[in-house]
Amino acid sequence: MPTCTEFASVRARFPVFKNKIYLNSCSQGALSDAVEASLLQHIRSWHEDGSPWERWVEQYESARASFARFIGAQPDEVAIVPCASTGISAIASALNFSGQRRKVVMGEFEFPTMGQIWLAQQSRGAEIQFVAAKDGRIPASAYAEAIDERTLLVPLTHVCFMNGARSDVPAITKLARDRGALTMLDDYQDCGTRPVDVKALDLDFYVSGALKYMLCPSGVAFLYVRPELIRSLTPTITGWFGQRNPFAFDVKHFDPAVTARRFESGSPPIPHVYAVPAALELLGSVGFDRIAEHVATLAQALLAGARELKIKIKTPADTRGPLVVLQMKNSEAAVKKLASHNIVVSNRMDGLRVSFHLYNTLDDVGAVLEVLQENLNLTVRDLGD
Ligand SMILES: Cc1ncc(COP(=O)(O)O)c(C=O)c1O
Secondary structure, three states, X not given: OOOHHHHHHHHOOXXXXXXXXXXXXXXXXXXXXXXXXXXXXXXXXXXXXXXXXXXXXXXXXXXXXXXXXXXXXXXXXXXXXXXXXXXXXHHHHHOOOOOOOOEEEEEOOOOHHHHHHHHHHHHHOOXXXXXXXXXXXXXXXXXXXXXXXXXXXXXXXXXXXOOOOEOOHHHHHHHHHHOOOEEEEEOOOOOOOOOOOOOXXXXXXXXXXXXXXXXXXXXXXXXXXXXXXXXXXXXXXXXXXXXXXXXXXXXXXXXEOOOHHHHOOOOOOHHHHOHHHHHHHHHHHHOHHHHHHHHHHHHHHHHHHHHHXXXXXXXXXXXXXXXXXXXXXXXXXXXXXXXXXXXXXXXXXXXXXXXXXXXXXXXXXXXXXXXXXXXHHHEOEOOOO
């Protein structure tokens, strides 16, 4: 593992670790001193100047620029939205489902919001096809059977929120591209743990919120749109901040921005945008490649420990993290038991979710395993019979 002392000094910048072993970045990233300071900077500006909107709009553009840099895009290709659902809905509202291509093909590992938004488009002519998982994965070959010349869009979660399975993004986007379909990567469960290059991934749309592994508060998310597509998509979910010039205050004209800002709607989430450059700077100072390596080491350590304890694992064995999910007889009781030892994790259905970031250590993994070893009655065992 790369220089443990450096990771230990980063951990000291997250006060939650004074009292807890925090392993729940899949729900909410921990608060750093840097992000706290950025939020206080907003509060100070509000106290001191009342309504410094010019400065606040600068801050909003600075959040756009720093996120764009992080994903290898240009600021004009990025919309700032209050949540991922709003960004996805803006795109849905701009697509036409009355032609031959009206099918949306997605895996059953998507976060519910993805299913729900596209299912809502059925009344506009969309046809939705779900791809089934097998043995905890949805291989590219399963998508190959569903994506055809009638497919308009393939939404794809990078990492599944329920079991931590990682999608084969290059293979699935290539399949979609070869068959003329658009791709939308939902990176919410991975964004912040490794480098991202939306151009190298050849994506049409990329969406992510900032509250998990990007270590920001809720209320800010991002939508990247391939530049060649931006002007051809006119959202009907819109508002004044989506216009070419919001400050024209022109009630009688709908004049969408020529950049990805056209997918925005109303007043931006100003307190939250303050956090974005601060969080990305902190993550970038450690280095995204190194964070990815660190997270993979921790994920594999938990898998190895769970195997030794013969606990059934829901996450594919070759995982690089950040999310590892273990099968429980009673996942809620397991979360509570770990909480009684000051360990913060979460559960979905029968899965106990343990997620890793730059601030976690092998000792954290050991602490989880120790509690599970004492409470094997809560777990589903994999006794190989
Ligand atoms: C993969 C994934 N996509 C989307 C979301 C939710 O998006 P939002 O609440 O920002 O609309 C989540 C939240 O947990 C998620 O895990």
